[in-house]
Amino acid sequence: MQNLTNYGQQLVNNLSAKYNLSYDAVMHMLISVNNGAGSMAQFNCPELGGSGQWMRGGMTMVGDMFNHGLKMTVDNICNDLANGLANQLVFAEIPQGMPGSSIWWPGDLGQPFSSGAQNNLRYAVFPNRLAVELNGQVTVYDTLDNNIGGVSQQQGSDNSLTFSSQYGTLSVNSLPIVSGNASAPTTNFAQPSYTPEPEPQASQAPMMTTSSVDDVIQLIEKLARLKEIGAISEQDYNTKKAELLTRI
Structure with missing residues (x-):
């Protein structure tokens, strides 16, 4: 794992306390946001509902799709991490061409x-x-x-x-x-x-894009509303939701 700078270490500790999450959970989210260049993240964090996706200024998807409090927590911590990555050096620099370097090409x-x-x-x-x-x-x-x-x-x-x-x-x-x-x-x-x-x-x-993820999320939420009003059954909802998630 790439080493953190003093600022990066402080950022993780502060967000761990702010959101009442473990150090490892915040580190997992930090790496996910960093891999998404600060604009998106694909993660699998048990403390945040398991598998999920986040897009800055877009939609947030968590395992429990009706848990709006969890969605807000994920969105807030990802935004905080993205801002931290944009404002300061969070990870210690690795020389170009070395394993783990962000500049990995010749x-x-x-x-x-x-x-x-x-x-x-x-x-x-x-x-x-x-x-x-x-x-x-x-x-x-x-x-x-x-x-x-x-x-x-x-x-x-x-x-x-x-x-x-x-x-x-x-x-x-x-x-x-x-x-x-x-x-x-x-x-x-x-x-x-x-x-x-x-x-x-x-x-x-295909790689995750803003349009494809947003479209799938919107379709799932529409399906959820149809299920709530009794237009479709629980089984139909689960089947279609699983099919839509394979498109991401």
């Missing part, structure tokens, strides 16, 4: 114009280059003439990666490798003139 690439993270994957997009860190291993690809819009981790055990471009959805392994190693074969290079068929969207596990 230094000669400069600053990315787009980046993101999902599970054990991080990516950063540069002019003509795509850097991907998977399980701590960094690989840099030549993006050819693709305009990279985002990287997703496919469902399944192979951890295959895809990216979106003006040509549709393509495999990261179809790009030439500039540096690093990839677990999949590297000989299947994409040609700029070739436009492959997009892979079925249903097979992807």
